[in-house]
Amino acid sequence: MEGSLSHLSLEGTTVIKKLALNLFCTKFQHSKHMSDFFSTLPKVEKLILKGLIWGAMKWSEFRSPRKFPKGLDRLRTLKFIGIPLHCHFSISLLLCLLMSSPALERLYIEASEREEVSLEQPIQIDDTCILPCLRNIQLVGISGLRCQLQLIKFLLACSSALEEMSIELSMAMGGAQEKIHFVTESLQYCRASPTAKVIIKTKKLSSVRYTFSPIWLE
Structure with a gap:
């Protein structure tokens, strides 16, 4: 999925096995909690988050818990492309997805070309x-x-x-x-x-x- 959307909901799409998101969306699901969004992907095996998605989630104040209540138990491959590793938000989401994916085998992380020294305190x-x-x-x-x-x-x-x-x-x-x-x-x-x-x-x-x-x- 690429482009710009005003709303994105994956409710009812529980059979998705592969998903790539590179889009800017002003509203995810019906909540600002990431667990509500990613819990609709119980069978996903490959997940790619790219480019515009990071700005969209940060802009919408999409909050990340330490670990999703419903894990991504079938996720084998996880890719982050263009992720701003200097931002607390993106690091928090990355860690949450890792903690929630017990079967993960392959991880690919491509840092944003605009990486910069952060003035924020280092994330724990x-x-x-x-x-x-x-x-x-x-x-x-x-x-x-x-x-x-x-x-x-x-x-x-x-x-x-x-x-x-x-x-x-x-x-x-x-x-x-x-x-x-x-x-x-x-x-x-x-x-x-x-x-x-x-x-x-x-x-x-x-x-x-x-x-x-x-x-x-x-």
């Missing part, structure tokens, strides 16, 4: 939760902001079945020294999966690959 992330089925994570457009590092730390600490995390650095990130600092800090994060492989690369496809063993340079 509970890194004691478990994402038991999450095996593959792709992060794109990472510029090294504190909120992004906080998210990476959370995902590594909570994904007990993680096989690979791929991080593509934004062209907005500074020179070699800043990139080295990013890799050094990332290496210090605890991982719930002892076999997790983390790949850090730039858009030029030069990359640094590392696990708990020494760093490989390619």
Whole structure:
């Protein structure tokens, strides 16, 4: 679904398995609580939230609980495209969807190109939760902001079945020294999966690959 709508309701559409939303909507469902919107998708297996949807939800003050009362128990693939990771609202929604998706296996997050340093206080992330089925994570457009590092730390600490995390650095990130600092800090994060492989690369496809063993340079 793409475009601009005055109202969006998915009530009665309980058989949807794949859904992609890239639209601006001034009113979601019949409530401002996200749980009312996402609870209409009990069978969704793949969910993509892109671009305009973030501004629409923030504009409409669409509030997110810590966890949806009715989880997305069949969700296997979750994609966030153009998400402003410097905003409390979008981070809150991202975490809520993760906590509400116990069967999630694949996660793709592409940060907004307009990422900026936030003046808001850092959001509190509970890194004691478990994402038991999450095996593959792709992060794109990472510029090294504190909120992004906080998210990476959370995902590594909570994904007990993680096989690979791929991080593509934004062209907005500074020179070699800043990139080295990013890799050094990332290496210090605890991982719930002892076999997790983390790949850090730039858009030029030069990359640094590392696990708990020494760093490989390619």
